[in-house]
Amino acid sequence: PMMRSWVDTVLTRGNNWLVLVFHGVDGIGWEALPGPMLKEYFEYMKQRQDSLWIATFADITKYMRERMNANVKTTDEGGTIKVELTHSLDDKMYNLPLTLRTYVPADWKQAEVNQAGKPVAIPVMTNDRGSFIQYQMLPNRNSATIRKV
Numbered sequence: 204p205m206m207r208s209w210v211d212t213v214l215t216r217g218n219n220w221l222v223l224v225f226h227g228v229d230g231i232g233w234e235a236l237p238g239p240m241l242k243e244y245f246e247y248m249k250q251r252q253d254s255l256w257i258a259t260f261a262d263i264t265k266y267m268r269e270r271m272n273a274n275v276k277t278t279d280e281g282g283t284i285k286v287e288l289t290h291s292l293d294d295k296m297y298n299l300p301l302t303l304r305t306y307v308p309a310d311w312k313q314a315e316v317n318q319a320g321k322p323v324a325i326p327v328m329t330n331d332r333g334s335f336i337q338y339q340m341l342p343n344r345n346s347a348t349i350r351k352v
Contacts, residue, residue: 206244214254222260262299269297269342277305284349288342300339309334311351316340318347 213219227235248255258266272290279285286305290297307314311327316338325336340347 207247210248210251210255214251220263265297266299266301268292269299269301272297273301273342275303282350285346286340286349287346288340288344290342294343298341300341302337303340304335304337305349306333306335307349308351313352314349315352316347316349319345324352 209221213221225236225241226233228241229235229238248257269290269292272292274289276287276289277284284305284307286303288301288303307327311334314325314327314336315322316325316336317323318340323338325338327334327336329335336349338347
């Protein structure tokens with residue numbers, strides 16, 4: 204129950220991280236946990252994977268560096284929003300998609316994001332700043348276009 208509460212905390216609070224470290228399984232290693240218990244715990248996370256980002260420490264570090272070095276340029280081209288995402292890092296190593304939030308007109312209920320000919324429908328959400336969409340985009344690739352659906 205305590206370990207599940209860690210996942211639940213991450214799900215209910217913004218900008219939290221959960222870093223799991225296990226030193227042993229099934230009697231091998233320091234303070235080893237039983238395999239079935241870990242399996243149940245990982246299944247608990249898997250059931251919530253739509254709301255969690257589960258990644259290796261290496262990918263998380265790459266993502267953070269990409270985000271810190273990202274440059275986003277947004278232009279409105281008569282009802283279509285164009286987004287360019289770049290960073291100055293080595294693309295061979297830093298090639299994870301970043302999550303972007305773009306504010307759209309208040310009358311939009313759904314939007315389509317298209318990067319490199321791959322359109323994705325995204326629901327419009329709202330917060331105290333207005334209507335927005337949240338989506339993933341690969342940096343240093345083609346620009347993306349956003350349009351009302």
